[in-house]
Amino acid sequence: MRAVWTVFAKEFRENLRDRRTVLTALLLGPLFGPLFFSMMLQLSLDRSRVGADEIIQLQTINGVAAPNLMAFLQAQRIHIVPVAGDSTAARRLITTRAARLVLEVPPEYVASLEAGRPAALRLYADSSRTGDERYAARLSAVLDRYAQQIAVQRLTLRGVDPQLLAPVVVHRVDVSTPASRSLLVLGMMSFFIVLSMLTGGMYLAIDTTVGERERGTLEPLLATPAPRGQLVLGKMLATCAYMLLSLTLSTSALCLALGRIDLEQFGMSANLGPATAVGIIAIMAPLIPLLAALMTLIAAWTRSAREAQAWLGILQLVPSVPLVFASLLNLAPRLALMPVPSLSQHFLVTQLLRAEPLDKLWLATSAGSALLLGALLLVPVMRLYASERVLG
Amino acid sequence: MIEARDLHKRFGRVEALGGVSFLAPDARITGLLGPNGAGKSTTLRILYATLAADSGSACVDGDTVSVANTDVRRRVGVLPHNAGLYPALTARENIEYFARLCGLGKAAARQRTGELIELLDLQEIATRRAKGFSQGQKIRTALARALVHSPRNLILDEPTNGLDVPAVRKLRALLLRLRERGHCILFSSHVMQEVAMLCDEAVVITAGRVVACGTPEALRQRTNAASFEDAFVALTGDAGEDA
Numbered sequence: 001m002r003a004v005w006t007v008f009a010k011e012f013r014e015n016l017r018d019r020r021t022v023l024t025a026l027l028l029g030p031l032f033g034p035l036f037f038s039m040m041l042q043l044s045l046d047r048s049r050v051g052a053d054e055i056i057q058l059q060t061i062n063g064v065a066a067p068n069l070m071a072f073l074q075a076q077r078i079h080i081v082p083v084a085g086d087s088t089a090a091r092r093l094i095t096t097r098a099a100r101l102v103l104e105v106p107p108e109y110v111a112s113l114e115a116g117r118p119a120a121l122r123l124y125a126d127s128s129r130t131g132d133e134r135y136a137a138r139l140s141a142v143l144d145r146y147a148q149q150i151a152v153q154r155l156t157l158r159g160v161d162p163q164l165l166a167p168v169v170v171h172r173v174d175v176s177t178p179a180s181r182s183l184l185v186l187g188m189m190s191f192f193i194v195l196s197m198l199t200g201g202m203y204l205a206i207d208t209t210v211g212e213r214e215r216g217t218l219e220p221l222l223a224t225p226a227p228r229g230q231l232v233l234g235k236m237l238a239t240c241a242y243m244l245l246s247l248t249l250s251t252s253a254l255c256l257a258l259g260r261i262d263l264e265q266f267g268m269s270a271n272l273g274p275a276t277a278v279g280i281i282a283i284m285a286p287l288i289p290l291l292a293a294l295m296t297l298i299a300a301w302t303r304s305a306r307e308a309q310a311w312l313g314i315l316q317l318v319p320s321v322p323l324v325f326a327s328l329l330n331l332a333p334r335l336a337l338m339p340v341p342s343l344s345q346h347f348l349v350t351q352l353l354r355a356e357p358l359d360k361l362w363l364a365t366s367a368g369s370a371l372l373l374g375a376l377l378l379v380p381v382m383r384l385y386a387s388e389r390v391l392g
Numbered sequence: 393m394i395e396a397r398d399l400h401k402r403f404g405r406v407e408a409l410g411g412v413s414f415l416a417p418d419a420r421i422t423g424l425l426g427p428n429g430a431g432k433s434t435t436l437r438i439l440y441a442t443l444a445a446d447s448g449s450a451c452v453d454g455d456t457v458s459v460a461n462t463d464v465r466r467r468v469g470v471l472p473h474n475a476g477l478y479p480a481l482t483a484r485e486n487i488e489y490f491a492r493l494c495g496l497g498k499a500a501a502r503q504r505t506g507e508l509i510e511l512l513d514l515q516e517i518a519t520r521r522a523k524g525f526s527q528g529q530k531i532r533t534a535l536a537r538a539l540v541h542s543p544r545n546l547i548l549d550e551p552t553n554g555l556d557v558p559a560v561r562k563l564r565a566l567l568l569r570l571r572e573r574g575h576c577i578l579f580s581s582h583v584m585q586e587v588a589m590l591c592d593e594a595v596v597i598t599a600g601r602v603v604a605c606g607t608p609e610a611l612r613q614r615t616n617a618a619s620f621e622d623a624f625v626a627l628t629g630d631a632g633e634d635a
Binding site: 002003006007010013014017018215216217219220221222223224225226227228231386388391 | 437441442443444459463465466470471472474476478480485489490492493494495521534537538541
């Protein structure tokens with residue numbers, strides 16, 4: 001088995017000397033990714049926090065016709081800005097982004113209200129602007145309350161119990177815990193980690209196979225007396241080593257970066273200590289040989305490094321396929337799903353983050369299945385290297 | 393001793409070799425001569441087991457060559473056509489890597505690499521990375537790589553390709569020295585003068601078949617040609633150029 005270590009040491013060292021590759025494989029992916037991810041998370045959390053206590057600017061047309069309504073709105077922290085014009089002006093205000101929301105009080109409003117008929121109000125907003133949606137929603141809720149108030153007054157005046165208007169009342173009981181709430185976002189973590197693992201090994205998988213062929217070093221290598229199986233094994237081990245490095249870096253970076261975000265403030269908590277990081281690495285690591293063998297097989301089979309890059313780019317999407325299926329079919333973690341690579345790792349990492357106890361049998365099934373599949377994939381890789389097809 | 397026995401090889405519909413047989417004895421330099429596309433590289437690749445023949449056999453010292461037979465391959469040193477080096481490794485590291493793969497221990501690999509660096513005049517580039525090597529430096533390093541396990545038999549595919557005159561002379565001196573020590577040397581070339589000057593035996597191959605073999609002088613006489621070059625043209629005809 002000496003050739004395995006010779007090849008491993010040489011590939012590992014050679015790749016380390018390629019500074020640009022090391023930079024992309026080990027810094028950009030595993031470190032930049034988590035940073036970006038946590039920034040996005042922080043941003044989205046910040047945005048969801050605004051609303052309840054923020055003062056909304058509301059442009060009104062003909063607001064003077066409805067002084068009670070204006071007073072009610074102002075009491076609800078809505079700042080009224082009267083503007084002149086008609087419905088065309090209101091539309092223009094929205095499309096030119098001069099206003100987020102415009103409320104138009106039509107001339108017949110007062111007459112309808114006094115006659116007890118439904119009095120129409122027009123609220124202009126652009127629903128394609130995602131950020132404005134929640135302002136419109138809050139204003140609608142305020143307007144609903146105002147209408148409700150008038151309705152109650154009218155019924156009371158006529159001697160009718162206003163409770164008749166509410167035959168059924170729904171109370172929503174949220175049973176999610178802070179840890180489970182944060183999963184909506186943290187569920188992305190396993191996907192991120194798999195991706196950075198693939199990036200970490202991709203360059204080496206290409207370089208040691210099709211890259212070696214293109215540089216003209218494969219033929220002398222295959223002409224040496226070293227058994228070919230050992231040569232491939234050494235190459236794959238080097239790929240595995242970089243994937244493991246990438247896994248360790250990205251997991252630590254994610255745990256650190258997300259740990260800095262004050263998730264508790266948003267009613268969420270995640271289990272992000274060093275023990276969790278070690279646990280995530282242990283759960284994910286059995287995927288490494290499988291993915292390394294897959295990348296090596298594809299790269300050795302292609303005709304050029306460019307082609308290999310294209311194929312391995314597609315491969316980066318493959319680990320997310322089970323995750324997509326699981327979320328579409330709403331699959332719950334169970335033992336029968338543990339042999340599925342990537343999916344089982346996702347479930348287990350998620351459980352770990354939720355601080356739920358992990359089932360030993362599940363862990364063993366997940367790891368065993370990934371390792372077994374990796375070993376099975378070695379067969380076609382070895383066969384390819386034993387044939388002359390490998391020389392292209 | 394390297395022997396090709398009725399080698400046949402097809403790539404899809406193209407017949408690359410249609411029965412190539414010859415013997416390259418020990419203590420002799422045998423030149424495999426032929427125009428481009430004649431099947432020289434294919435023949436050599438079969439002899440050093442990166443290709444498998446469809447039929448016929450390749451033997452080294454009487455043992456059949458195959459991917460699985462690592463023992464036979466230990467007795468052969470190979471310089472493939474357009475052989476490359478690892479650009480991020482130094483010349484010394486490139487050679488040492490192959491020494492280790494040929495089964496030499498750490499100390500032995502280091503020592504042998506040192507000897508070859510001296511033998512092939514590589515001192516200047518020994519600690520430089522191979523990325524910017526000239527063609528001559530590349531070939532000399534690759535040659536050291538082929539010699540690293542002191543093989544009895546040497547297969548060189550167009551070793552003088554891209555070498556300047558002094559480098560060719562050095563190579564020639566080296567090959568002659570190896571011949572004196574009893575090594576079997578088989579090399580391919582399409583440059584007549586080289587073969588005429590260097591080899592004891594020439595095997596002329598064209599369109600996948602051996603058309604003549606013998607000493608360069610014998611071949612010249614047989615074709616009644618004024619020079620070996622004319623003899624080569626007479627033997628191969630025009631077949632090679634568009635093959």
